[in-house]
Every structure is written in C-alpha cells, then in structure tokens.
Amino acid sequence: MVFFQFLIVFFANHVLPGIYVIDQTKLPHVGGDLLFAFILGVINSIICPFLQMVKKTTFSKLFCVCFVLNFLGYAVLKIAPLGIQITSITGYFLAAGLVATGSFLINCFEMQEKRGEQGFHLPE
Numbered sequence: 001m002v003f004f005q006f007l008i009v010f011f012a013n014h015v016l017p018g019i020y021v022i023d024q025t026k027l028p029h030v031g032g033d034l035l036f037a038f039i040l041g042v043i044n045s046i047i048c049p050f051l052q053m054v055k056k057t058t059f060s061k062l063f064c065v066c067f068v069l070n071f072l073g074y075a076v077l078k079i080a081p082l083g084i085q086i087t088s089i090t091g092y093f094l095a096a097g098l099v100a101t102g103s104f105l106i107n108c109f110e111m112q113e114k115r116g117e118q119g120f121h122l123p124e
Contacts, residue, residue: 001048001110005041008102013037013084016098018091022083033083040073044103048110057111063104070100 013019013033021033047065051057074096077084086092 001106002038002041002045004106005044005103006037007041008106009037009040009044009099010034012095012098016091016094018086018088019095020085020087022085036073036077036082036084040070040099043069043073044099044107047103048107048114051107052111052114059108062107062111063100066103066107067100070103071096074099 010033013021013036044066047062047069051062051065054061074086074092076082077086086095
C-alpha cells in the first residue's frame with residue numbers, strides 16, 4: 001500500500017498545476033520530492049492500522065484523518081520546501097485534495113479487505 005500512496009503523491013507533485021518540482025531534470029531523479037512523496041506515502045499508509053485500533057471507525061472519520069494529514073503535509077512545504085514549491089493556492093488545494101482522496105480510497109479498500117477476512121463490514 002505504501003507504493004500506491006507514494007505514486008499518488010509523486011503524480012500530484014509532477015502533473016498538477018501550481019506545483020513546481022525543483023531540479024526535476026536531474027537523472028537519476030533522486031531528490032527532496034521523492035523523500036516528501038515517500039514520507040507522505042508512509043504516513044497515509046499507516047492511517048488504516050491506526051484507525052483499526054479504534055473500534056468504531058467510519059468512512060467520515062477515515063476521510064477526516066486523510067484530509068487533515070494531507071493538507072498539513074502540503075502546508076509543511078511552505079516552511080521547508082523539500083524540493084517542491086507550491087506556486088498557487090489552487091496547486092495546494094488540488095494536490096492536497098487529490099492525495100487525500102487517493103489515500104481515503106486506498107485505506108477504505110484496505111479496511112474492507114481486513115474486515116472482510118474477519119467477517120466484519122465497515123459501518124457507513
């Protein structure tokens with residue numbers, strides 16, 4: 001799951017408007033943007049195990065946690081750029097929103113899969 005989370009963050013940073021990746025022409029492309037994508041991917045992938053410790057997990061709790069963590073993650077880029085510059089408020093909302101949505105969907109799938117093995121279903 002970390003790989004898919006990483007891909008979503010990496011895609012958002014390189015494709016969406018309003019985000020500029022510093023030194024993206026270097027090969028091999030190992031820079032701060034990969035570090036940021038990996039760290040945010042790991043954080044997004046531990047949401048599911050963390051929320052499973054809470055007995056009453058709902059879609060709304062899951063989405064709120066994904067939403068807040070990703071918006072805070074992209075807000076950190078204003079303090080410490082890490083190879084990525086957000087050049088517009090639109091870029092900030094597009095990137096954080098896309099990554100939060102992707103994280104929510106991947107975590108929903110993972111929670112449904114784990115609860116399906118135990119015979120439980122995620123309440124709505």
